[in-house]
Amino acid sequence: MPTSVKTRPGPERHASQDAAFRTRADEVYAQLKRDVAEFSLVPGDRFTESEISERLGVSRTPVRQALFRLQQEGYVEVLFRSGWRVLPFDFDQFEQLYDLRMVLETTAVHRLCDSGHRVDRSLLDSLARIWLVPAAQRSSDTVQVAQWDEEFHCALVAAAGNAEMARVHRDVTDRIRIIRRLDFTKQPRIDATYEEHAKILKAIRANRGEQAAMLLRAHIETSQAEVRKITLHQVHMARTAGRR
Incomplete structure (x- = not known):
């Protein structure tokens, strides 16, 4: 009997998946930034990636990417084993x-x-x-x-x-x-x-x-x-x- 061969996803599929994640991460990033600007999230507020993921209806991967981007811009900080926090005003x-x-x-x-x-x-x-x-x-x-x-x-x-x-x-x-x-x-x-x-x-x-x-x-x-x-x-x- 012929042996079935499992094919690996080609580079095109990986590229499309990466693009989809980037798009979702951009959307999450924009929404969280609006939340901070409109005071839905205020300095000192704490939250987890799971909470954001559930609220926005996306997986944790784009949420994490968005949060790391916001961290670089000085909006949030990661807390050891306890999620994230909106940074106080500088x-x-x-x-x-x-x-x-x-x-x-x-x-x-x-x-x-x-x-x-x-x-x-x-x-x-x-x-x-x-x-x-x-x-x-x-x-x-x-x-x-x-x-x-x-x-x-x-x-x-x-x-x-x-x-x-x-x-x-x-x-x-x-x-x-x-x-x-x-x-x-x-x-x-x-x-x-x-x-x-x-x-x-x-x-x-x-x-x-x-x-x-x-x-x-x-x-x-x-x-x-x-x-x-x-x-x-x-x-x-x-x-x-x-x-x-």
Whole structure:
């Protein structure tokens, strides 16, 4: 009788499996990062790979890959024989990131007002349609305004035409998102953001670089001051408010 031969999976099958795991790991990574940014997971929270695996309906392999990636970025730490923990805020690092953000954005604003540089006016026009509106048309949705605020600052840098500067700025934006969202838990801060963004845009459109940079610097410094006030209690309160 002919002997049956077991064939091993070819390289194509291994490649497709690896790609599937990478895709699932990317999805888990993105979801866990959202959980931290939206305070579903707050600094100090502990969890296991099995808990995440069960909640997201995936195997532990992509969960582990995602967590190792988040560990490298400073969001979580692995605990000896007891799962994982969301790391406390590193406020010194946030201060440094805000300083870097200040340099990048004020430099971009000066370029936007310099006739010698190519500027993407379509990006500025799209910002005007959001921020230069009557008070009655303003959004009061804290999640929406937080997203628009982030896009406002990224668009200013992108419109200045330096792709490397925009790339670094996006990385900074990603790393401060977790605490930046706390700046939009109260209506007065939303109102102030509309007013301040409108003044910055008007100065840019009038090519008043020094004024635009001054307004932008004050705007970022106000947000930075709010960051300094953040306590773990406030984070828990923000999470509670977000679940209502």
